[in-house]
Amino acid sequence: MSEAAAPRGTGRLLVIVGAVMLAALLALVILGPWIAPYSPSKTSAGSLAGPTAQHWLGTDSIGRDVLSRLIIGGRGTLLITVAAVAIALAAGLLLGLTSGYVGGRTDQVIMRLLDVVFAFPVFLLAIAVVAALGPTLRNLILTIAIVYTPTLARVVRGPVLSVKRWDHVEAARSVGVGEFTIAVRHVLPLVISPVLVQTSLTLANTIFTVTALSFLGLGPPPPDPNWGSMLADARQFMELAPLTVIGPAVAIVFASLTFVVLANGLREVLDVAGR
Amino acid sequence: MSAPLLRVRDLCVSFPARRGRAPVRAVDQVSFDIAPGQTLGLVGESGSGKTTTGRAILQLQAASSGSVQLLGRELTAMSGRDLRAMRRHMQFVLQNPYSSLHPRMTVANTLAEPLAVHRSVPRHAIPERVAELMTLVGMDPAVVNRYPHEFSGGQRQRIVIARALAVNPDFVVCDEPVSALDVRTQAQIVDLLQHLQARLGLSYLFIAHDLAVVRAVAHRVAVMYGGRIVELGNAAQVYENPAHPYTRNLLDAVPVVDPARQRALLAEAAADPDFRGREGEPGPCVFGTDHAATATAHWHDIAPGHGVSCRFWPPGAAPDSR
Numbered sequence: 127m128s129e130a131a132a133p134r135g136t137g138r139l140l141v142i143v144g145a146v147m148l149a150a151l152l153a154l155v156i157l158g159p160w161i162a163p164y165s166p167s168k169t170s171a172g173s174l175a176g177p178t179a180q181h182w183l184g185t186d187s188i189g190r191d192v193l194s195r196l197i198i199g200g201r202g203t204l205l206i207t208v209a210a211v212a213i214a215l216a217a218g219l220l221l222g223l224t225s226g227y228v229g230g231r232t233d234q235v236i237m238r239l240l241d242v243v244f245a246f247p248v249f250l251l252a253i254a255v256v257a258a259l260g261p262t263l264r265n266l267i268l269t270i271a272i273v274y275t276p277t278l279a280r281v282v283r284g285p286v287l288s289v290k291r292w293d294h295v296e297a298a299r300s301v302g303v304g305e306f307t308i309a310v311r312h313v314l315p316l317v318i319s320p321v322l323v324q325t326s327l328t329l330a331n332t333i334f335t336v337t338a339l340s341f342l343g344l345g346p347p348p349p350d351p352n353w354g355s356m357l358a359d360a361r362q363f364m365e366l367a368p369l370t371v372i373g374p375a376v377a378i379v380f381a382s383l384t385f386v387v388l389a390n391g392l393r394e395v396l397d398v399a400g401r
Numbered sequence: 402m403s404a405p406l407l408r409v410r411d412l413c414v415s416f417p418a419r420r421g422r423a424p425v426r427a428v429d430q431v432s433f434d435i436a437p438g439q440t441l442g443l444v445g446e447s448g449s450g451k452t453t454t455g456r457a458i459l460q461l462q463a464a465s466s467g468s469v470q471l472l473g474r475e476l477t478a479m480s481g482r483d484l485r486a487m488r489r490h491m492q493f494v495l496q497n498p499y500s501s502l503h504p505r506m507t508v509a510n511t512l513a514e515p516l517a518v519h520r521s522v523p524r525h526a527i528p529e530r531v532a533e534l535m536t537l538v539g540m541d542p543a544v545v546n547r548y549p550h551e552f553s554g555g556q557r558q559r560i561v562i563a564r565a566l567a568v569n570p571d572f573v574v575c576d577e578p579v580s581a582l583d584v585r586t587q588a589q590i591v592d593l594l595q596h597l598q599a600r601l602g603l604s605y606l607f608i609a610h611d612l613a614v615v616r617a618v619a620h621r622v623a624v625m626y627g628g629r630i631v632e633l634g635n636a637a638q639v640y641e642n643p644a645h646p647y648t649r650n651l652l653d654a655v656p657v658v659d660p661a662r663q664r665a666l667l668a669e670a671a672a673d674p675d676f677r678g679r680e681g682e683p684g685p686c687v688f689g690t691d692h693a694a695t696a697t698a699h700w701h702d703i704a705p706g707h708g709v710s711c712r713f714w715p716p717g718a719a720p721d722s723r
Contacts, residue, residue, distance in 0.1 A: 293500040300459055301515040301564065302488035315505050 137394020144388030151384055155201050162194040166351045177369060184369045186360060192373050199351035200377060206267055206346070207332045213271035214278055215325055219314075221275065222282025227290055227309045237283070240276035248273050248335055256344045263346050270335055274328050281324040285317035292316075319396035326389035330382045337378050353378050404473075405434035406604045407458070407572055412467035414450075414457050427453040429628040431467070433621075435572070440598065440605040442619030442636065444612060444651065450628040451608045452496075455574040458606065459493055460484055471572060489519045492565035496577035498557035502549040508535075508560055509545035515567040534563040538593060555586035562593065566601070574606045579614060591617060612655060616640055621706075624648045634707030644709040 154161065163182075164170075169189040176184050183192035225236040243251075255269040289295065290313055298312045299305075339345050340354025348355065353374040360370035392398070414428040428450045435441045443451050456462035458469050460476050469476045471491055479487065495501040502511060512531045516522055522530045532542035538559040549557055558578065565573055575594065579587040595618060597603060609615050615622060615636075622639040624632040624647065632645040643649045656663060702708045 293495050293497055294503045296461060297493065297495055297501045297561070297564070298503070298514070300461060300488065300493035302485045302518045302568075303514060304485065304518075312503055 137391050140387050140391025141395055142391075144384060144391050147380070147384040148388060151200075151204070151381055154197055155204050158197045158201050162191075162197045164191040164194040166190065166195045166198040167349055168194075176367065183373045184367055186356075186367075186370050187363055192356075192370055195351040195356060196353070196373050196377055199353050199356055199374070200381070202346055202350050202352040203333065203336055203340070203354070203378075204381065206263065206270070206336050207329060210267045210270035210336075211274065211325065211329050211332050213267065214274040214328065215321075217271065217275045218278025219282055219321070222279035223286055223309055223314060225279065226283035226286030227305075227313060229287075229290075233283075236279075240279055243272060244276040246273075249338070252335070252339055253342070253344060256339070261344050261347055266336070266339065266344070266346060270332055273335075274332065277328060278321065278324060281320050282317060285320060286313055289313050289316045319392075320398045322396065323389050323393045323398050326385045326392060330385035330389065333378060333382045333385070337374075406437045406472065407435040407606070408468070408470040409433050409458060410468040410470075412454065412457055412469060413465045414453050414462060415465045426628050428457060428464075431625075431628075431630055433623055433630065433633060435604050435606060435621075437571070437604055438598065438602045439620045440607050440618050442615035442622040443606060443608045443625060444610060444615050444622060445625035446610060446651075449625040451610075451625055452576055454625070455493075455576050455606055455608050459488075459491055459574055461493070485518075489521070489568045490570055491572045491574070492568070492570040494558075494561055494565050494573060494575045494578045497581045498554050498561050499549075499581070501561055502557060504549055507546050507548055508552075511549075511560065512545070512564055512567055515564060519568050521568050530567070534567055537566065537597070538563045553586075554582050555589060558582060558586075558590050559593065562590075562597070566597065569601075570603070572604045572606070574608070576608045577610070578607075580609065580611065587614065594618065612640075612651060624651065629710060631711060632707075632709045634704070638704060638707040642704075642707075644703055644707070645711050 163180075167190065170181070170185060170191070173185055173187055173189040175181060175189075178184070181191050181193065183196065186192055186195070221236055221240065225233045251273055252266075252269045256265055259265045290309075295308060295312050298308050303312070336345065337352070337354035337357070340352050341358045343355075343358070345352055345354050356374040357371060357378075360367070360374070364371045410432045412428055412431040413426065415424040415426050418425050431450075431454055433441060443454065445451050453462060457464045458476075460469070460479070464477050467477070471487065474487065476484065476487060506514075509528070509531050512534055513527045516527050516530055517524070531545055535542040535545060540556065540559050540563070544551075549560070552560065558581075562578075578594065579590050582590060591614060594605065594607075598605065605618070607615060607618055619636045622632075622634065622636050623630045624639065624645065626647045632639060632643065632648045634644075639648060640652070643652055700708055700710050
């Protein structure tokens with residue numbers, strides 16, 4: 127009994143820790159312009175200065191405040207991440223539910239199409255799309271959304287395949303409830319736990335993807351700061367001003383860790399079978 | 402006799418089998434009528450096609466061939482829209498009350514759903530009707546905002562019955578409605594079903610493997626074996642004067658309290674044959690496959706309203722080889 131109870135306890139703890147981290151992240155992002163001590167594009171006299179009372183994390187190569195750029199840059203990175211995952215989640219729910227519930231040929235066609243997308247390495251696809259259509263915010267979001275749709279669709283489809291055979295679904299059908307209502311009201315709510323966990327994991331992955339693409343110069347165009355391009359800009363001055371690199375790196379890891387912790391906690395609490 | 406409420410003729414359901422084998426005939430040439438206000442008990446062992454028959458009548462399972470008429474209307478060829486409208490007249494009580502209720506829907510929402518689908522009562526009158534249904538099945542209307550996991554098996558089955566009765570159906574398929582419950586609760590649910598039948602004039606197709614329960618509720622009894630009905634008659638006829646050897650076996654299989662006699666009875670019982678019927682093969686036989694190859698059984702009327710399908714009928718005659 128105690129063995130079974132233990133992970134549930136840690137799960138709850140992880141969810142609480144994850145929620146606190148998420149709250150901190152959200153507060154920083156939403157209140158960013160009011161918290162940030164300087165404008166992210168305002169330059170000062172000393173470039174690549176170490177930490178001082180005026181600039182807690184020092185300044186970058188053209189004298190901009192690193193802390194302010196970190197706070198404002200988080201908005202860009204997280205906005206892209208959340209928007210992309212929201213689209214991927216909506217598409218994943220729609221495709222996964224349709225595929226699993228309707229089954230048969232529809233299922234085959236949808237899953238094979240998603241397999242094609244799934245077969246592309248994330249970066250290759252993203253680089254190809256952005257190179258072809260231009261590095262705009264919209265293209266970046268859509269590309270990342272497309273890349274992560276198959277994962278989420280699969281996570282929806284799997285449990286739908288089993289839940290649609292449950293007795294209460296047949297009971298609803300025998301009562302005369304329409305198929306669409308059955309899918310949305312009697313099947314979807316019972317498959318949502320694994321989807322929540324996977325969404326959280328996808329958010330963690332997407333933060334890395336977004337910053338990596340920005341690092342490679344495929345992110346949103348300047349002058350808006352974001353963590354990936356800050357890292358890229360600061361890399362050559364790493365030995366002179368280590369904080370300009372450590373700052374964004376820690377921010378990226380913290381944001382990603384938030385969602386990993388949350389996902390692991392939710393997995394335990396919602397009793398989703400481990401992958 | 403009045404016109405039947407439900408008329409089933411030559412109903413067949415086949416399922417595709419594994420590669421290389423002929424499809425399984427889960428339901429084979431099943432025919433029967435159910436009169437208004439009457440109960441037909443459908444008995445047979447697991448896998449004999451009882452549940453599939455019930456699901457095929459409710460059009461939850463496509464029939465391969467045959468006819469199902471409810472209130473004079475053919476169901477098998479009906480469009481989805483018409484069929485959903487007909488569901489107002491026919492309802493389903495499933496075996497397992499633990500799985501047949503939506504775990505995240507309150508009782509009130511579960512009972513309101515059929516009312517909303519069929520627009521049986523105006524929207525504002527739904528809470529009132531829900532309370533009425535709870536009272537009808539002997540539950541306290543005050544608990545409607547609870548979730549299924551807060552109730553016992555017997556209470557859940559009452560809720561399932563209330564859901565089935567929400568739209569004032571004429572006909573209810575009860576698929577093993579009490580077999581998942583403990584014995585004391587079984588008696589209460591059986592009483593409730595009989596009370597509701599008397600009060601509302603319902604017709605039941607009562608599917609069960611428990612012969613004692615069927616005897617208590619059924620006016621007529623059909624015995625299924627290998628997807629076929631092997632004997633059909635009034636409850637008294639079938640129980641007092643079983644004509645088919647399988648029916649006799651079933652009645653003999655009711656456990657005896659004396660362990661020594663029970664062991665002796667079990668020792669006599671024949672080894673379990675594979676009684677699944679298959680396409681293009683003669684029907685299965687309770688006596689084993691060697692007899693099955695010889696011929697198909699024919700229907701013999703042995704008394705008014707009592708018939709049997711057996712190639713060993715009449716007793717003492719050579720096996721039917723027409």
